[in-house]
Amino acid sequence: MLLMKDIVREGNDVLRKVTDEVTFPLSDETKKLAEDMMTFLKNSQNPELAKKHQLRPGVGLAANQVGVSKAMSAVLIPDADDNIIMEEMLINPKVIRQSVRKVALGEGEGCLSVDRNVPGYVPRANKITIRYQNMDGEFIEKTLKGYEAIVCQHEIDHLNGHLFYDRINQENPFFVETNMLILE
Numbered sequence: 152m153l154l155m156k157d158i159v160r161e162g163n164d165v166l167r168k169v170t171d172e173v174t175f176p177l178s179d180e181t182k183k184l185a186e187d188m189m190t191f192l193k194n195s196q197n198p199e200l201a202k203k204h205q206l207r208p209g210v211g212l213a214a215n216q217v218g219v220s221k222a223m224s225a226v227l228i229p230d231a232d233d234n235i236i237m238e239e240m241l242i243n244p245k246v247i248r249q250s251v252r253k254v255a256l257g258e259g260e261g262c263l264s265v266d267r268n269v270p271g272y273v274p275r276a277n278k279i280t281i282r283y284q285n286m287d288g289e290f291i292e293k294t295l296k297g298y299e300a301i302v303c304q305h306e307i308d309h310l311n312g313h314l315f316y317d318r319i320n321q322e323n324p325f326f327v328e329t330n331m332l333i334l335e
């Protein structure tokens with residue numbers, strides 16, 4: 152079972168490398184890693200288990216965050232009533248279309264690999280279409296907007312060696328780009 156101690160923190164080079172493409176059929180090892188990543192997110196969203204194991208409630212986790220430089224991320228997004236609105240393993244994900252219009256979380260972003268607050272808006276495309284493979288290697292295209300689009304861009308950034316604060320405007324962290332939506 153993955154715990155916070157298994158999550159690589161900023162400063163470790165593995166977070167700054169572009170991850171390797173995942174080949175199919177998945178090895179048993181890669182299949183187990185994918186399952187463990189999704190289980191970590193589920194455990195982290197379970198109040199009892201999160202408290203017991205001191206887990207930060209996670210909505211996404213990239214393989215390089217657990218030290219494995221492979222292009223795959225787990226995404227588990229609940230709605231306000233804790234109904235799961237997105238549960239996906241994104242394997243070899245790519246953003247194939249993105250809106251000009253940007254969005255940023257009003258609260259800014261954090262990261263399971265960053266143990267400090269870094270204030271500022273993280274401008275991201277408000278609407279994206281991603282192409283990725285599922286666990287069976289089938290290609291899937293999915294169009295996302297708002298919070299789901301933000302989470303997937305955050306995770307795909309990880310797979311390309313980027314961290315959320317790379318995207319914060321250094322001169323003015325709360326700079327609002329033209330037509331940028333702020334998501335409260």
Ligand SMILES: CC(C)(C)[C@H](NC(=O)Nc1cc(F)cc(F)c1)C(=O)N(CC(=O)NO)CC1CCCC1
Nearest residue numbers: 196207208209210211212260261262263301302305
């Ligand atoms: C860094 C952390 C604060 C743990 C963040 N969670 C989060 O923002 N809120 C959250 C958590 C839940 F479980 C359910 C819920 F509806 C909301 C998160 O998981 N990530 C993922 C991450 O670090 N991936 O590498 C950071 C988010 C910032 C914007 C998108 C993902």
Ligand SMILES: [Zn+2]
Nearest residue numbers: 261262263264
């Ligand atoms: Zn992160």
